[in-house]
Amino acid sequence: xxxxxxxxxxxxLAILLPPxxxxxxxxxxxxxxxICLVLTILGYVPGIIYALYAILFIDRDMYRGDYYHSxx
Numbered sequence: 001x002x003x004x005x006x007x008x009x010x011x012x013l014a015i016l017l018p019p020x021x022x023x024x025x026x027x028x029x030x031x032x033x034x035i036c037l038v039l040t041i042l043g044y045v046p047g048i049i050y051a052l053y054a055i056l057f058i059d060r061d062m063y064r065g066d067y068y069h070s071x072x
Contacts, residue, residue: 002025007055007056010024010025010055011052011055011056014048014051014052014055015048015051015052018036018039018040018044018047018048018050018051019033019036019037019040019047019051021051021055022036022050022051022054022055025054025055026054026058032054032058035050035054036050036051036054
């Protein structure tokens with residue numbers, strides 16, 4: 001779980017430069033980063049909206065650590 005200060009800094013960066021905020025939160029080689037990058041290239045406002053969504057609502061810990069379960 002990220003601290004409030006960390007989330008606040010990521011939100012400020014997401015407003016100024018959306019892919020950077022997503023990169024700090026999820027990493028530079030993730031689907032979230034590339035979606036944000038494409039949306040920012042196509043239009044600045046859609047990039048900001050998606051970056052805020054990716055930072056505030058997508059749980060990065062769900063895709064890491066002990067959350068991988070085998071199907072069998």
